[in-house]
Amino acid sequence: MVLDFKSTIKAKFAKGEEKELSDSIKNIFGFYPGNIFLYALAFRHKSVAEELQSGVKNSNERLEYLGDAILSAAVADYLFKIFPYKDEGFLTKMRSKMVSRSQLNKVSVKLGIDELVRATSDKGSQPKSLNGDAFEALIGAIYLDKGYDFTKKVIIERIYKVSIDLDELEQKETNFKSRLIEWSQKEKIEIEFKHHQETKGKKGIHHIDLFVDNKLVAKAKDFSIKGAEQIAAEKACEKIDGCKD
Numbered sequence: 001m002v003l004d005f006k007s008t009i010k011a012k013f014a015k016g017e018e019k020e021l022s023d024s025i026k027n028i029f030g031f032y033p034g035n036i037f038l039y040a041l042a043f044r045h046k047s048v049a050e051e052l053q054s055g056v057k058n059s060n061e062r063l064e065y066l067g068d069a070i071l072s073a074a075v076a077d078y079l080f081k082i083f084p085y086k087d088e089g090f091l092t093k094m095r096s097k098m099v100s101r102s103q104l105n106k107v108s109v110k111l112g113i114d115e116l117v118r119a120t121s122d123k124g125s126q127p128k129s130l131n132g133d134a135f136e137a138l139i140g141a142i143y144l145d146k147g148y149d150f151t152k153k154v155i156i157e158r159i160y161k162v163s164i165d166l167d168e169l170e171q172k173e174t175n176f177k178s179r180l181i182e183w184s185q186k187e188k189i190e191i192e193f194k195h196h197q198e199t200k201g202k203k204g205i206h207h208i209d210l211f212v213d214n215k216l217v218a219k220a221k222d223f224s225i226k227g228a229e230q231i232a233a234e235k236a237c238e239k240i241d242g243c244k245d
Contacts, residue, residue, distance in 0.1 A: 060137035067140030104132030
Protein backbone atom coordinates (compact mmCIF):
# COMPACT_ATOMS: atom_id res chain seq x y z
CA MET A 1 0.00 0.00 0.00
CA VAL A 2 1.41 3.39 -0.99
CA LEU A 3 2.03 5.63 2.01
CA ASP A 4 -0.01 8.86 1.95
CA PHE A 5 2.12 11.40 3.86
CA LYS A 6 -0.60 14.09 3.99
CA SER A 7 -3.07 11.65 5.55
CA THR A 8 -0.40 10.42 7.98
CA ILE A 9 0.36 13.98 9.13
CA LYS A 10 -3.36 14.74 9.55
CA ALA A 11 -3.82 11.57 11.59
CA LYS A 12 -0.98 12.46 13.94
CA PHE A 13 -2.58 15.83 14.72
CA ALA A 14 -6.15 14.50 15.01
CA LYS A 15 -7.76 14.47 18.44
CA GLY A 16 -10.48 12.64 20.31
CA GLU A 17 -12.99 10.63 18.29
CA GLU A 18 -11.36 11.62 14.99
CA LYS A 19 -8.02 10.19 16.10
CA GLU A 20 -9.65 7.04 17.44
CA LEU A 21 -11.47 6.42 14.16
CA SER A 22 -8.40 7.29 12.10
CA ASP A 23 -6.28 4.83 14.10
CA SER A 24 -8.95 2.13 13.70
CA ILE A 25 -8.95 2.53 9.92
CA LYS A 26 -5.15 2.31 9.91
CA ASN A 27 -5.20 -0.84 12.03
CA ILE A 28 -7.78 -2.58 9.86
CA PHE A 29 -6.78 -1.48 6.36
CA GLY A 30 -3.21 -0.22 6.66
CA PHE A 31 -3.77 3.42 5.68
CA TYR A 32 -4.76 6.69 7.31
CA PRO A 33 -7.90 8.45 6.04
CA GLY A 34 -7.53 11.80 4.31
CA ASN A 35 -11.07 13.10 4.91
CA ILE A 36 -12.03 11.55 8.25
CA PHE A 37 -15.57 12.94 8.03
CA LEU A 38 -16.37 10.61 5.11
CA TYR A 39 -15.50 7.60 7.27
CA ALA A 40 -17.49 8.88 10.23
CA LEU A 41 -20.47 9.25 7.90
CA ALA A 42 -19.94 5.74 6.53
CA PHE A 43 -20.49 4.27 9.99
CA ARG A 44 -23.54 6.40 10.88
CA HIS A 45 -26.80 4.49 10.49
CA LYS A 46 -29.97 6.46 9.81
CA SER A 47 -31.32 5.52 13.26
CA VAL A 48 -28.86 7.97 14.86
CA ALA A 49 -28.56 10.46 11.99
CA GLU A 50 -29.82 14.04 12.04
CA GLU A 51 -32.35 15.22 9.48
CA LEU A 52 -31.05 17.91 7.13
CA GLN A 53 -33.08 20.83 5.83
CA SER A 54 -33.84 18.97 2.62
CA GLY A 55 -35.42 16.13 4.60
CA VAL A 56 -32.50 13.78 3.87
CA LYS A 57 -30.70 12.38 6.90
CA ASN A 58 -26.91 12.64 7.19
CA SER A 59 -26.63 8.86 7.34
CA ASN A 60 -24.49 6.37 5.42
CA GLU A 61 -27.19 5.49 2.87
CA ARG A 62 -25.79 7.58 -0.01
CA LEU A 63 -22.29 6.22 0.58
CA GLU A 64 -23.76 2.71 0.71
CA TYR A 65 -25.27 3.25 -2.74
CA LEU A 66 -21.91 4.38 -4.12
CA GLY A 67 -19.91 1.67 -2.38
CA ASP A 68 -22.22 -1.03 -3.73
CA ALA A 69 -21.34 -0.04 -7.31
CA ILE A 70 -17.59 0.29 -6.62
CA LEU A 71 -17.47 -3.06 -4.80
CA SER A 72 -19.31 -4.85 -7.61
CA ALA A 73 -16.98 -3.41 -10.26
CA ALA A 74 -13.81 -4.25 -8.31
CA VAL A 75 -14.91 -7.82 -7.61
CA ALA A 76 -15.98 -8.34 -11.24
CA ASP A 77 -12.56 -7.16 -12.43
CA TYR A 78 -10.78 -9.43 -9.93
CA LEU A 79 -12.79 -12.53 -10.86
CA PHE A 80 -12.41 -11.87 -14.59
CA LYS A 81 -8.62 -11.93 -14.20
CA ILE A 82 -8.20 -14.92 -11.87
CA PHE A 83 -10.70 -17.14 -13.73
CA PRO A 84 -9.71 -16.59 -17.40
CA TYR A 85 -11.43 -19.76 -18.64
CA LYS A 86 -14.74 -19.48 -16.76
CA ASP A 87 -17.91 -18.32 -18.49
CA GLU A 88 -20.16 -15.37 -17.63
CA GLY A 89 -22.54 -17.54 -15.63
CA PHE A 90 -19.82 -18.73 -13.28
CA LEU A 91 -18.40 -15.21 -12.85
CA THR A 92 -21.82 -13.75 -12.11
CA LYS A 93 -22.55 -16.46 -9.55
CA MET A 94 -19.18 -15.96 -7.80
CA ARG A 95 -19.60 -12.21 -7.72
CA SER A 96 -23.08 -12.60 -6.22
CA LYS A 97 -21.60 -14.80 -3.49
CA MET A 98 -18.77 -12.36 -2.75
CA VAL A 99 -21.00 -9.29 -2.49
CA SER A 100 -24.05 -10.97 -0.93
CA ARG A 101 -25.43 -9.28 2.16
CA SER A 102 -24.72 -12.32 4.35
CA GLN A 103 -21.11 -12.43 3.12
CA LEU A 104 -20.58 -8.70 3.70
CA ASN A 105 -22.04 -9.03 7.20
CA LYS A 106 -19.55 -11.82 7.98
CA VAL A 107 -16.58 -9.93 6.54
CA SER A 108 -17.58 -6.80 8.43
CA VAL A 109 -17.58 -8.66 11.75
CA LYS A 110 -14.36 -10.53 10.93
CA LEU A 111 -12.52 -7.27 10.23
CA GLY A 112 -13.99 -5.48 13.26
CA ILE A 113 -15.95 -2.96 11.19
CA ASP A 114 -19.08 -3.77 13.22
CA GLU A 115 -17.39 -2.22 16.28
CA LEU A 116 -17.26 1.15 14.51
CA VAL A 117 -20.91 1.33 13.42
CA ARG A 118 -23.08 3.89 15.17
CA ALA A 119 -26.74 2.85 15.38
CA THR A 120 -29.65 2.72 17.80
CA SER A 121 -28.94 0.68 20.92
CA ASP A 122 -32.25 -1.13 20.44
CA LYS A 123 -30.99 -4.38 18.89
CA GLY A 124 -34.50 -5.45 17.99
CA SER A 125 -34.97 -2.52 15.61
CA GLN A 126 -31.58 -2.83 13.94
CA PRO A 127 -31.68 -4.29 10.41
CA LYS A 128 -29.86 -7.60 9.91
CA SER A 129 -27.93 -5.93 7.09
CA LEU A 130 -26.54 -3.20 9.39
CA ASN A 131 -22.90 -4.29 9.23
CA GLY A 132 -22.97 -5.19 5.55
CA ASP A 133 -24.53 -1.82 4.72
CA ALA A 134 -21.78 -0.05 6.68
CA PHE A 135 -19.18 -2.11 4.82
CA GLU A 136 -20.50 -0.85 1.48
CA ALA A 137 -20.66 2.71 2.80
CA LEU A 138 -17.04 2.41 3.89
CA ILE A 139 -16.05 1.36 0.35
CA GLY A 140 -17.83 4.47 -0.91
CA ALA A 141 -15.90 6.61 1.56
CA ILE A 142 -12.55 5.12 0.56
CA TYR A 143 -13.37 5.71 -3.11
CA LEU A 144 -14.21 9.39 -2.56
CA ASP A 145 -11.15 9.85 -0.35
CA LYS A 146 -8.54 7.87 -2.27
CA GLY A 147 -9.84 7.11 -5.77
CA TYR A 148 -10.84 3.91 -7.57
CA ASP A 149 -7.45 2.21 -8.03
CA PHE A 150 -6.56 2.60 -4.36
CA THR A 151 -10.01 1.36 -3.31
CA LYS A 152 -9.84 -1.69 -5.58
CA LYS A 153 -6.48 -2.62 -4.07
CA VAL A 154 -7.90 -2.34 -0.55
CA ILE A 155 -10.93 -4.45 -1.48
CA ILE A 156 -8.85 -7.25 -2.98
CA GLU A 157 -5.58 -7.21 -1.03
CA ARG A 158 -6.73 -6.14 2.43
CA ILE A 159 -10.24 -7.60 2.52
CA TYR A 160 -11.06 -10.47 0.19
CA LYS A 161 -7.66 -12.18 0.01
CA VAL A 162 -7.46 -12.07 3.81
CA SER A 163 -11.07 -12.86 4.73
CA ILE A 164 -12.45 -15.14 2.02
CA ASP A 165 -11.50 -18.61 0.83
CA LEU A 166 -12.46 -18.60 -2.87
CA ASP A 167 -12.33 -22.40 -3.17
CA GLU A 168 -14.70 -22.78 -0.24
CA LEU A 169 -16.96 -20.03 -1.54
CA GLU A 170 -17.09 -21.64 -4.97
CA GLN A 171 -18.48 -24.84 -3.44
CA LYS A 172 -21.01 -23.02 -1.28
CA GLU A 173 -24.57 -22.96 -2.57
CA THR A 174 -26.20 -19.55 -2.13
CA ASN A 175 -29.03 -19.64 -4.62
CA PHE A 176 -31.43 -17.34 -2.80
CA LYS A 177 -33.84 -17.22 -5.72
CA SER A 178 -34.29 -20.99 -5.64
CA ARG A 179 -34.65 -20.88 -1.87
CA LEU A 180 -37.32 -18.19 -2.13
CA ILE A 181 -39.22 -20.03 -4.87
CA GLU A 182 -39.14 -23.24 -2.81
CA TRP A 183 -40.53 -21.35 0.19
CA SER A 184 -43.27 -19.71 -1.88
CA GLN A 185 -44.39 -23.04 -3.33
CA LYS A 186 -44.46 -24.63 0.11
CA GLU A 187 -46.48 -21.75 1.59
CA LYS A 188 -48.58 -21.29 -1.59
CA ILE A 189 -47.63 -17.62 -1.76
CA GLU A 190 -47.12 -15.83 -5.06
CA ILE A 191 -43.81 -14.10 -5.81
CA GLU A 192 -42.97 -11.92 -8.80
CA PHE A 193 -39.73 -10.41 -10.09
CA LYS A 194 -40.42 -7.23 -12.06
CA HIS A 195 -37.53 -6.09 -14.24
CA HIS A 196 -36.68 -2.71 -15.74
CA GLN A 197 -33.41 -1.51 -17.24
CA GLU A 198 -31.52 1.73 -16.81
CA THR A 199 -29.33 2.41 -19.83
CA LYS A 200 -25.91 3.96 -19.30
CA GLY A 201 -23.79 4.02 -22.43
CA LYS A 202 -23.39 0.55 -23.89
CA LYS A 203 -23.89 -1.21 -20.57
CA GLY A 204 -27.27 -1.36 -18.86
CA ILE A 205 -28.02 -1.56 -15.15
CA HIS A 206 -30.78 -4.06 -14.43
CA HIS A 207 -33.26 -3.23 -11.67
CA ILE A 208 -35.50 -5.80 -10.00
CA ASP A 209 -38.56 -5.11 -7.84
CA LEU A 210 -39.52 -8.25 -5.92
CA PHE A 211 -43.15 -8.67 -4.88
CA VAL A 212 -44.30 -11.27 -2.36
CA ASP A 213 -48.06 -11.71 -2.16
CA ASN A 214 -48.41 -8.52 -4.25
CA LYS A 215 -46.35 -6.49 -1.77
CA LEU A 216 -42.98 -4.93 -2.66
CA VAL A 217 -40.45 -6.48 -0.27
CA ALA A 218 -37.10 -5.89 -1.97
CA LYS A 219 -35.38 -3.86 -4.67
CA ALA A 220 -32.00 -4.61 -6.24
CA LYS A 221 -29.76 -3.70 -9.14
CA ASP A 222 -26.86 -5.38 -10.91
CA PHE A 223 -25.11 -5.55 -14.28
CA SER A 224 -27.07 -8.75 -15.06
CA ILE A 225 -30.71 -9.71 -14.56
CA LYS A 226 -29.70 -12.92 -12.75
CA GLY A 227 -27.43 -11.02 -10.39
CA ALA A 228 -30.13 -8.47 -9.55
CA GLU A 229 -32.67 -11.25 -8.95
CA GLN A 230 -30.30 -13.04 -6.57
CA ILE A 231 -29.65 -9.84 -4.59
CA ALA A 232 -33.37 -9.09 -4.37
CA ALA A 233 -34.14 -12.67 -3.33
CA GLU A 234 -31.47 -12.52 -0.62
CA LYS A 235 -32.94 -9.30 0.78
CA ALA A 236 -36.38 -10.91 0.81
CA CYS A 237 -35.08 -14.05 2.54
CA GLU A 238 -33.64 -11.89 5.32
CA LYS A 239 -37.21 -10.77 6.08
CA ILE A 240 -38.85 -14.19 5.78
CA ASP A 241 -38.24 -16.72 8.57
CA GLY A 242 -38.97 -19.79 6.48
CA CYS A 243 -36.51 -18.70 3.80
CA LYS A 244 -33.45 -18.17 6.01
CA ASP A 245 -30.43 -20.48 6.33
